[in-house]
Amino acid sequence: xxxxxxxxxxxxxxxxxxxxxxxxxxxxxxxxxxxxxxxxxxxxxxxxxxxxxxxxxxxxxxxxxxxxxxxxxxxxxxxxxxxxxxxxxxxxxxxxxxxxxxxxxxxxxxxxxxxxxxxxxxxxxxxxxxxxxxxxxxxxxxxxxxxxxxxxxxxxxxxxxxxxxxxxxxxxxxxxxxxxxxxxxxxxxxxxxxxxxxxxxxxxxxxxxxxxxxxxxxxxxxxxxxxxxxxxxxxxxxxxxxxxxxxxxxxxxxxxxxxxxxxxxxxxxxxxxxxxxxxxxxxxxxxxxxxxxxxxxxxxxxxxxxxxxxx
Numbered sequence: 001x002x003x004x005x006x007x008x009x010x011x012x013x014x015x016x017x018x019x020x021x022x023x024x025x026x027x028x029x030x031x032x033x034x035x036x037x038x039x040x041x042x043x044x045x046x047x048x049x050x051x052x053x054x055x056x057x058x059x060x061x062x063x064x065x066x067x068x069x070x071x072x073x074x075x076x077x078x079x080x081x082x083x084x085x086x087x088x089x090x091x092x093x094x095x096x097x098x099x100x101x102x103x104x105x106x107x108x109x110x111x112x113x114x115x116x117x118x119x120x121x122x123x124x125x126x127x128x129x130x131x132x133x134x135x136x137x138x139x140x141x142x143x144x145x146x147x148x149x150x151x152x153x154x155x156x157x158x159x160x161x162x163x164x165x166x167x168x169x170x171x172x173x174x175x176x177x178x179x180x181x182x183x184x185x186x187x188x189x190x191x192x193x194x195x196x197x198x199x200x201x202x203x204x205x206x207x208x209x210x211x212x213x214x215x216x217x218x219x220x221x222x223x224x225x226x227x228x229x230x231x232x233x234x235x236x237x238x239x240x241x242x243x244x245x246x247x248x249x250x251x252x253x254x255x256x257x258x259x260x261x262x263x264x265x266x267x268x269x270x271x272x273x274x275x276x277x278x279x280x281x282x283x284x285x286x287x288x289x290x291x292x293x294x295x296x297x298x299x300x301x302x303x304x305x306x307x308x309x310x311x
Contacts, residue, residue, distance in 0.1 A: 005083060006269040007051045008135040010061040010125070010152040011044015012117045012143035013087075014096040015069040016296065023103045033101075040076045040297050042096060042117070043141045043168055046255050049080050050262025051139075053302045054286070055311075056269055059083035059135075061128045061152070062144075063120040069095035070116070076297075086128040090116050096143075120144045125152055133159040136269040139261065141166045146175070153181035162268055166261050170194040179216035184276070186222040186264065187213075188257055206231040207240035220276055224260055226253065229284050232277050241277050245284035248292055255296035260287040262300070282310050 021033035040049075044062060052058040060082050064070035066089040073095060077084045093116040102108045125132070125148065132138060138156035140149040140163070149165070154177075156163050165182040167174055170191035179185060189200040192209040200206050206223040210233035213221045221233040229245035263283035267274060286301060293299035303311060 005057050005059040005131050005134065006136045007048070007056045007058045007139065007265045008061060008128070008131050008137070009044050009048035009051070009058065009139045009265075010120070010128075010132075010144070010149065011047070011139070011141050012042035012096060012114070013040075013045040013060075013062050013064050013073050014042035014098050014112065014117075014143075015039075015073065016041040016098045016100055018100045018102060020102050020104075024101055024107065024109050039295060040073060041098060041255070043143050043166065043258055044139070045073070045077075046258035046297055046300075047139050047141070047166070047262040047265065048082055049077075049297050050259045050286070050290075050300045051265045051269075052080050052082050053300055054263060054266040054306075055303045056266045057083075059086055059128070059131050061086040061120070061124060061131070063088050063090055063093075063116040063124065065089065065093055065095040065116045066091050067095055069097065080297075083131075086124065086131060088124060090119055092116075093119055114143065117144050121148050122151065124148075125155065129155065132156055133161065135161050136272070137162045137164060137265045139164045139166070139265050141168050142171060143169065146171070146178075150175060150177055150181065153178070157181055157183075162272075164261060164265055164268070166257075167191055167195060168257070176216060179213065179218045183219035184222060184264065184268070185213055185218035185220070186224065186261055188224045188226075192223050203228060203231060203242045207233070207242070210240050222264075222276075222280055224257055226256070230260075230280050232280050234276060243277060243280045243284060245288050248288045250291040252294040252299065253291045255299065256287045256291050258296070259290040259300050260284065263287065285310060
């Protein structure tokens with residue numbers, strides 16, 4: 001089974017409990033909202049599902065609770081064609097959950113309880129070893145124990161598997177080994193800012209920050225800039241390259257970064273000789289498609305929804 005998996009994601013699963021209300025409540029206040037829904041989230045799972053929808057054979061290495069949310073999450077992976085051979089359930093913690101309140105202007109207040117995500121460790125990685133070393137691409141983030149992510153990246157690198165690392169949510173004193181273990185280090189403006197202390201308000205800033213991160217030992221760096229596309233920095237090219245994206249009317253930008261990374265993983269696995277700039281250009285277009293629909297995973301496009309020239 002594991003031999004034919006091309007993209008392995010080691011990371012988080014979160015159940016999003018979303019309430020929409022006219023405004024955010026004050027302390028001690030109860031207000032009436034007008035809509036409630038439960039969504040599937042977590043950066044790792046989001047990225048995995050986007051890669052799967054584009055046609056990659058994917059496996060998710062993750063930990064959920066032995067509870068209704070955990071059961072539903074594993075079914076969600078199956079519905080999306082993701083291998084659940086390494087999606088384990090634990091009695092010792094609840095499935096990760098995010099309680100989200102969104103007001104009418106789109107502002108939100110979020111409480112995340114990582115739960116079972118934090119129990120993903122060394123033993124689980126060992127059980128998934130065959131899949132990891134035989135994959136074409138491994139993807140990691142920081143919504144699980146950072147040591148687990150770093151260990152997974154190292155396992156992949158030692159076996160010549162390409163790695164994508166998304167330092168999100170960003171931590172200020174990120175261990176320098178993360179940079180060296182990343183073939184592609186992919187972050188957004190605010191993450192780049194936190195990691196370098198340099199503010200990112202323009203394409204020029206993103207280029208500077210990208211070079212700074214590249215100097216820390218990454219194979220290459222992509223800084224995503226939302227509607228402005230992204231900047232790609234590679235050691236071979238002297239100048240960082242701005243890759244613009246098509247202008248779209250955004251309905252909901254939640255998960256756009258995860259859509260981009262899932263698409264990037266798909267292209268790296270399926271078109272290994274394609275220039276990184278071209279992969280980034282295509283991933284921009286996939287992410288641009290996702291922001292035109294409300295929801296996180298519900299907005300992620302399938303291969304059939306996209307122009308054939310992207311494949």
